[in-house]
Amino acid sequence: MSGFPILSLMLAVPLVAAILCLYAGDRNARMIALVATLIDFALGVVLWANFDIGGAQWQFVERADLFGRFSYKLGIDGMALMLIMLSVFLMPLCILASWDAIKQRVGLYMAMFLIMEVVMIGVFMAQDLLLFYIFFEAGLIPMYFIIGIWGGANRKYAAFKFFLYTLLGSVLMLIAMIAMIAEAGTTDIPTLLNYDFPVEMQTWLWLAFFASLAVKMPMWPVHTWLPDAHVQAPTAGSMILAGVLLKLGAYGFIRFMMPMFPDASAQLMWLVFGLSMVAVVYTSLVALVQNDMKKLIAYSSVAHMAIVTAGLFAFNQQGIEGALIIMLSHGVVSAALFFCVGVIYDRLHTREIDRYGGLAVNMPAYALFFMLFTMASIGLPGTSGFVGEFLSLLGIYEASSVVAFVCTTGIILGAAYMLYLYRRVVFGELTKDDVKAMPDLNPREWAIMAPLAAVALWMGVYPESFLAPMRSDVTTVVARLAPAKPAGDAHLAAGKPKPAAAHGENAHGSSHAGGVQ
Amino acid sequence: MTADLMLIWPELILTIGGLITLMLGTFMGDRQVGIYQLSSLLTLAAAAAAVVALFGVETTVFSGTLSVDAFGGFAKLLIYAASFICILVAPRFFTGAMRAEYPTLILFAALGMGIMASSRDLMTLYVGLELNSLAAYVLASFMRTDERSSEAGLKYFVLGALASGMLLYGISLLYGFTGTTDFAGIAAAMGGELNIGLIFGIVFVLSGLGFKISAVPFHMWTPDVYEGAPTPVTTFFASAPKVAAMALMTRVVIDAMGPAVGAWQQIVIFLALASIILGAVGAIGQKNIKRLLAYSSINNVGFMLIGLAAGTQQGVEGVLTYLLVYLVTTLGAFLVVLQLRDAGGNQVESIPALAGLSQRRPGLAAAMSVFLFSLAGIPPLFGFWPKYLVFEAAVNANLVPLAVAGIVASVIGAFYYIAIIKTMYFDDKSEVDVTGGGNAVEGTIVAASALWLSAIGYLFIPMLAVASAHAASVLF
Numbered sequence: 001m002s003g004f005p006i007l008s009l010m011l012a013v014p015l016v017a018a019i020l021c022l023y024a025g026d027r028n029a030r031m032i033a034l035v036a037t038l039i040d041f042a043l044g045v046v047l048w049a050n051f052d053i054g055g056a057q058w059q060f061v062e063r064a065d066l067f068g069r070f071s072y073k074l075g076i077d078g079m080a081l082m083l084i085m086l087s088v089f090l091m092p093l094c095i096l097a098s099w100d101a102i103k104q105r106v107g108l109y110m111a112m113f114l115i116m117e118v119v120m121i122g123v124f125m126a127q128d129l130l131l132f133y134i135f136f137e138a139g140l141i142p143m144y145f146i147i148g149i150w151g152g153a154n155r156k157y158a159a160f161k162f163f164l165y166t167l168l169g170s171v172l173m174l175i176a177m178i179a180m181i182a183e184a185g186t187t188d189i190p191t192l193l194n195y196d197f198p199v200e201m202q203t204w205l206w207l208a209f210f211a212s213l214a215v216k217m218p219m220w221p222v223h224t225w226l227p228d229a230h231v232q233a234p235t236a237g238s239m240i241l242a243g244v245l246l247k248l249g250a251y252g253f254i255r256f257m258m259p260m261f262p263d264a265s266a267q268l269m270w271l272v273f274g275l276s277m278v279a280v281v282y283t284s285l286v287a288l289v290q291n292d293m294k295k296l297i298a299y300s301s302v303a304h305m306a307i308v309t310a311g312l313f314a315f316n317q318q319g320i321e322g323a324l325i326i327m328l329s330h331g332v333v334s335a336a337l338f339f340c341v342g343v344i345y346d347r348l349h350t351r352e353i354d355r356y357g358g359l360a361v362n363m364p365a366y367a368l369f370f371m372l373f374t375m376a377s378i379g380l381p382g383t384s385g386f387v388g389e390f391l392s393l394l395g396i397y398e399a400s401s402v403v404a405f406v407c408t409t410g411i412i413l414g415a416a417y418m419l420y421l422y423r424r425v426v427f428g429e430l431t432k433d434d435v436k437a438m439p440d441l442n443p444r445e446w447a448i449m450a451p452l453a454a455v456a457l458w459m460g461v462y463p464e465s466f467l468a469p470m471r472s473d474v475t476t477v478v479a480r481l482a483p484a485k486p487a488g489d490a491h492l493a494a495g496k497p498k499p500a501a502a503h504g505e506n507a508h509g510s511s512h513a514g515g516v517q
Numbered sequence: 518m519t520a521d522l523m524l525i526w527p528e529l530i531l532t533i534g535g536l537i538t539l540m541l542g543t544f545m546g547d548r549q550v551g552i553y554q555l556s557s558l559l560t561l562a563a564a565a566a567a568v569v570a571l572f573g574v575e576t577t578v579f580s581g582t583l584s585v586d587a588f589g590g591f592a593k594l595l596i597y598a599a600s601f602i603c604i605l606v607a608p609r610f611f612t613g614a615m616r617a618e619y620p621t622l623i624l625f626a627a628l629g630m631g632i633m634a635s636s637r638d639l640m641t642l643y644v645g646l647e648l649n650s651l652a653a654y655v656l657a658s659f660m661r662t663d664e665r666s667s668e669a670g671l672k673y674f675v676l677g678a679l680a681s682g683m684l685l686y687g688i689s690l691l692y693g694f695t696g697t698t699d700f701a702g703i704a705a706a707m708g709g710e711l712n713i714g715l716i717f718g719i720v721f722v723l724s725g726l727g728f729k730i731s732a733v734p735f736h737m738w739t740p741d742v743y744e745g746a747p748t749p750v751t752t753f754f755a756s757a758p759k760v761a762a763m764a765l766m767t768r769v770v771i772d773a774m775g776p777a778v779g780a781w782q783q784i785v786i787f788l789a790l791a792s793i794i795l796g797a798v799g800a801i802g803q804k805n806i807k808r809l810l811a812y813s814s815i816n817n818v819g820f821m822l823i824g825l826a827a828g829t830q831q832g833v834e835g836v837l838t839y840l841l842v843y844l845v846t847t848l849g850a851f852l853v854v855l856q857l858r859d860a861g862g863n864q865v866e867s868i869p870a871l872a873g874l875s876q877r878r879p880g881l882a883a884a885m886s887v888f889l890f891s892l893a894g895i896p897p898l899f900g901f902w903p904k905y906l907v908f909e910a911a912v913n914a915n916l917v918p919l920a921v922a923g924i925v926a927s928v929i930g931a932f933y934y935i936a937i938i939k940t941m942y943f944d945d946k947s948e949v950d951v952t953g954g955g956n957a958v959e960g961t962i963v964a965a966s967a968l969w970l971s972a973i974g975y976l977f978i979p980m981l982a983v984a985s986a987h988a989a990s991v992l993f
Contacts, residue, residue: 068979105876130905134896141890144935148943156943160935167895167931171924174905178912178920 005062006050007074007125010043010088011118018114026106030099033110037092037117044088051081053469057476058127058190070130070187078469079254079324080124083247086331087120089455090243093448094236097339100444101235101346102150109150112142113236120244124251129177129187136252137170139245143229143237151232158225158232165225169215176208180260192260193480199263206264209257210271217249219309220279223302230298231351235342238294242301243335247327250308254320258312259480265313266484272313273403279306280410288417293341293351296421297334300377303410304330310407311392315485319395320474321467326388328466329376329459333385336373336452340366343445344425347438353421358430363440367426369449374422376456378415384459399488521578524585526567527593528631534560535624542617550608550615557604557620561627565597575991581699582638584991589635591837591988592764595844596634599756600627602848606855606959607749610864611660619659623753626652630761637772639688639698642765646684646729649758650677656753657746669745676728676738684725690718691773700773707777716780722769723784729762732822733791736815740799743811748864751807752851755814759847760840763821767833770825771992778828785826786919792819793923797930805866806854809933810847813892816930817843820894823923824907827914833989835906838981842891842903842974849966850888852959853881860950868937873946880960882941884967891970893934894927899974 017036021029051059061075076084094113102109119142122135140163148159181187184195197205215222226246230238258265280303287299304326311323343366344359345351360367376383379390389411397404430436441449459466522529534556541553568590577584604620611619629648636642654677658670692698694714695706707715727735743751774781796816803809821843824835856878857865865871875882891900904927911920969977 067975068982108875108879134901137895137901138897141895144938145942148939156939159939159943160932163935164928164932168925168928171928172921175908175912175917175920175924178905178909179917182909182913 006043006047007060007062007076010040010047010084011122011125013039013043014091014114014117018111018118021107021111021114024107026103029107029110030095033095033114034092036114037088037095040117040121041088041092044085047076048081048085048469051076051078051469053078054472057473061127063127067130070128072131073127073188074125075127075190076125078471078473079251081469082324082328082466083124083244083251084121086247086328087117087124087244089451090240090331090335091117093335093339093451094239096444096448097239097342098234098236101342105149109146112145113240116142116146116240120240120248123248127189129181129189129192131187132189133170133174133177136248137167139248140166143241143245146237147229147233150234150237153232154228155232158228161225162229165222166215169212169222171212172208173212176205180205189255195260197261202261202264203267206257206261206268209252209261210268213249213252213257214275215249216252217246217305217309218302219249219275219306220282220302221275223279223283226302227295227298230301230338231292231294235338235345238298238338238342239335242297242338243331246301246305247331250305250312250323250327253309253312254324254477258315259477262481262484265481266315266486269313269315269399269486272309273400276306276310276313277403277406279303280310280407281413284410284413284417288413288420290417291353293353293421293425294338295351296353296417297337297341300414300417301330301334303414304334304377307389307392307407307410310396310403314392314395314399315478315481316395316398316488317474317478318391319399320477321470322388322391322393322395324388324470324474325384325459325463325466326392329384329388329456332452332455332459333373333376333383336369336449336456337377339448339452340370340373343441344438348434353424355432356425356435357428357432358435359426359438361430362436362438365441365446369441369453370422370426372453372456374418376460378418379411382457382460384456384463386460387463401489524571524574524576524578525583526571527564527597528628530560530564530567531624531628531631534563535621535628538617538624539621542621547616553617553620554604554608557624558601560624561597561601561604564627564631565594565601568593568597577637581701582636582641583632584635584637586635586991587988588764588768588837588991589631591984592634592760592840593631595760595840596627596630596757599760599844599848600624600753602852602962603749603753603756606752606852606962609956609959610747610749610855614660616659619656622652622656626656626753627757630757633761634764634768636765637700637768639691639700639703639773642769643681643685643688645761646765647681649761650681650729653677653754653758656750657742659750660747663747665745666747669742672738672745673742680725680728680735682725683721683728687718687721687723687725690714690721694718700768703773704775707774711777711780715777719774719777719780720784723766723781723788726762726766726769727788730759730766730818730821731811731815732788732818733795733815736792736795739815740803740808740811743814744805744808744866748807748851748855751810752848752855755810755847755851756844759814759818760844763818763825763836763840767825767836768992771828771833775828782826782828785822786916789819789822789826790919790922790926792816792822793926794819794929797926797933800930800933801936803933804868806857806868806871806937807866809868809937810850810854813930813934814847817892820904820907820923820927823916823919824910826919827907827910827916829910829914830986830989830993831913832907832910833992834982834985835903835910837985837988838906839903841981841985842899842970845966846888846891846900846970849884849963849970850892852963852966853885853888856881856956856959856963857951860952865949865951867949868940870947870949870951871937871940872944874941874951876946877950877952881963884963885941886938887967887971889934889937893931895931897972897975899970899972902975902978 058075063073065071119139126132283302290296308323311319376385379385632645654674660666731739800812824832891898894904
């Protein structure tokens, strides 16, 4: 398997399919897109199965010096593998979700989604700084079309805002990249990861990267493009936006900013923590008062991403692992929640919460799935959300108890707005006639809900499957950060056993001490 | 003397070919489009072949007034290629009104531009520039009966004459204070203390050249002339003369003013930022696609000037690569404009009329989107690469604030490019039925350039890098 260019193949399949879709009729385009994304998913599974956990940091490396100044170099580590899996897993579901909802210009739509897939997995595979940037930016084009052509009433404004906002952030990153390439003399990411930039330069580079990634993330106060983009985008567009595109920012944090600029990351930790704390509380409160379901979930995404940034900047194993699991979990759960909105939107063509109510009566299966994803979003033990939030909050607590405290309130608020949403949509009296007429899930919708639910539970019950490939990568990052890491305020120390009763004193003492690090 | 003549084959071929084309037109009549078109196209091809044949020659001719080198060769190839395409697409546009003067004037303009790109003396510079300009004034008013075209010609002439005057004044100052018109001699004189006369000379020469590349604040003629001139002529103005003027400016700045970096660099930086910002802001309100592309060319010239401002070999390489990619993009975009015709075959230039073009002419709309995203510099389209190169040159020359300002301003530019894409893709179909105007030749050129710009171009980077490095190394 080692010599086979599986990563290139994963990029080529959707690309070829995208070109075919442009020339195919509506029905064929749907089929081509579904088959291509399923092939890519299958390739992803093969990739995961062949990934050597605990082996070399970079696997499946391919390199071709095609471009003179930079090279076509692909390769993945555990973190990239998991995010690629997330992308290829969500993609066929997105295609299915738009099966009936998209009726106009289907070929173009499917082509845009397939190009989106190429670009997204390309970002995670790229091992060359410029190649990464090209993939990173290229995502703007298909998303601009997806929001602008097939979006809601205010789609043009949202598409512009999305495009220009994210472009403005990214261009500063490009200047930083140019400076890095000039300083280090290479575009090779693995080499750059171990290059020690001068401390003063790091700060500038860090800020430039932050300008770009914070917008993508999105962090408060540059998150305002997200609610607009989400509300206007078609269901599948929101799914992929929340599911994968938001992860690009966090991926950039952990792939570039933290290991490449460890000193600057430590110096500016307060900035990330500060913005994250504001975001968790503020956006949760904003989510609480929304009348638009998609907007509510969009704001909840901002809040979840803020816990991710705080977890990453905790600079310890638990914090980073937790943040990564939240990224994966949020990818699945928010995509599922947007799909839940899409299901009822397709039936009633409104996202206004007050127009619904009592769906538990006539749509029991839907209510069940919606409940599961609501709980996963809140972080109920047993669902994927819990694992990530628990781990990252643990990590954050080690770094700063104040941040941990504020972030935890976000989880409580999260429970408030999600349960409030659920109550208004699903419970209550089934009074409205048009709502009464809504049928329960059809087989296609089942086929989308079931895998999402299965993964959300799998990640909640046995997160080790997802953590294992990433663990050594996180250790590498933590080790890289260790010299710059400021002391946390937790001062964790082994507790002193109480002077116990005379019998069995030694046995008690040792078991206690082992429990705390 | 004879030996010198052997080294200017491209110029000789263009002169003789231009005269033959003129004679053909005069004696066989303007109806014989095929014949004089063919003779002009063959002339350009032969001139290009002569440039290629002279590859590797690095020398100066006619007592050092003209240089034969890779830099000039690179620029000439671009100029000839653009002229070739502008002649190729013209007959269909002018239909019955096509005249033999059109290819003849383009040939003479190409001759003048070739001289501009290889001049290394203030006198040859001016001769080449005027030869090009005079041909261009006539071309702009080529449709005599059309009010807009005549107006464009007149405007171009008046403002162009003003620019030439400024340039000449600058030249006279430079000559007066250095005692020579030779670039190398001027450079030697600038190595010492700069006196006020020299600085004035630099300012005036750069202002005059600023007109020719239509850099802000000398850009006022551009939108009017681009809008008024017949579309094939506009295509020509936006492509070949930009290459020539930019190459000339590079030569003057690096060769003649090289030692006085401090004096010219701030001027070029100002021109660059002003062009990027005003080119972007000015484009936002435009309703005519040709006017919009005029602002876009101003905007792109600004980015090229960033590479020039760096004043390094890397910067010049960036400028040359930028010129090539810009040329392909601009030619493609204007050929798309040429194809925009309503059902009656009339040209459509208004942007609102393009609404819903993606449903009427999906291929054309897709190609136009590629050109526009490429002009905006959004990866993975190839327009990203030259922008990267000029910014890299600026950063490496310690001009980080310039690079940051330029790249942030590029976002303003992106706004109007995506606004046209919005019109073509998001808006409902307009009432104007833009369906006519398909053409195999133009379609092929559009498709080929769109394909090249859509990521395939990246495979040519090694080639481009070698060519531009070879060309740029001449100046250092």
